[in-house]
Amino acid sequence: xxxxxxxxxxxxxxxxxxxxxxxxxxxxxxxxxxxxxxxxxxxxxxxxxxxxxxxxxxxxxxxxxxxxxxxxxxxxxxxxxxxxxxxxxxxxxxxxxxxxxxxxxxxxxxxxxx
Amino acid sequence: xxxxxxxxxxxxxxxxxxxxxxxxxxxxxxxxxxxxxxxxxxxxxxxxxxxxxxxxxxxxxxxxxxxxxxxxxxxxxxxxxxxxxxxxxxxxxxxxxxxxxxxxxxxxxxxxxx
Numbered sequence: 001x002x003x004x005x006x007x008x009x010x011x012x013x014x015x016x017x018x019x020x021x022x023x024x025x026x027x028x029x030x031x032x033x034x035x036x037x038x039x040x041x042x043x044x045x046x047x048x049x050x051x052x053x054x055x056x057x058x059x060x061x062x063x064x065x066x067x068x069x070x071x072x073x074x075x076x077x078x079x080x081x082x083x084x085x086x087x088x089x090x091x092x093x094x095x096x097x098x099x100x101x102x103x104x105x106x107x108x109x110x111x112x113x114x
Numbered sequence: 115x116x117x118x119x120x121x122x123x124x125x126x127x128x129x130x131x132x133x134x135x136x137x138x139x140x141x142x143x144x145x146x147x148x149x150x151x152x153x154x155x156x157x158x159x160x161x162x163x164x165x166x167x168x169x170x171x172x173x174x175x176x177x178x179x180x181x182x183x184x185x186x187x188x189x190x191x192x193x194x195x196x197x198x199x200x201x202x203x204x205x206x207x208x209x210x211x212x213x214x215x216x217x218x219x220x221x222x223x224x225x226x227x228x
Contacts, residue, residue: 042218097214
């Protein structure tokens with residue numbers, strides 16, 4: 001079956017702009033999690049959605065938001081971009097819960113903020 | 115605050131030897147511990163999950179141990195091959211509520227020398 005897909009793969013934005021990233025999970029998976037990966041902070045949890053509801057949220061400012069649609073596809077939005085938001089944004093899906101099920105990651109979206 | 119440490123940032127070993135990677139944690143009582151492999155420019159790939167009541171888990175050449183008294187997990191790759199060269203990440207999760215989100219270590223970059 002098809003893996004987790006993320007679009008776009010690369011994005012360049014300027015400070016102050018906003019960005020929307022998209023994630024299509026593996027068919028049948030209801031949990032979608034988002035992570036930010038940077039060389040300095042490593043892989044950090046942003047939020048998790050399950051059946052269109054945010055189930056968990058990491059320690060990120062309110063500029064970071066997300067949503068999940070009825071077909072389990074998910075989007076995350078970052079408003080008022082800052083230079084420090086430059087990172088690899090990874091989406092992962094699992095059947096029920098990322099802590100207990102195999103979690104499949106997408107290839108990521110590389111965001112550069114100038 | 116919760117802290118996860120993975121031994122050295124980089125580990126070099128000779129082909130055919132056993133690689134042992136360490137994941138230590140403090141101020142945390144995880145119910146689940148996972149190991150992932152990440153290649154440059156790609157999303158992490160799930161390898162193994164071990165629960166707090168399990169001492170050891172094996173999968174082909176991989177073995178994971180979980181010692182809740184020492185607050186440590188060891189990840190072994192036996193008969194290592196150059197293709198095993200990658201960054202290996204450990205991730206921990208609690209059993210309920212917000213603790214169910216995965217917290218990742220910073221990773222150990224393993225290089226297997228031919």
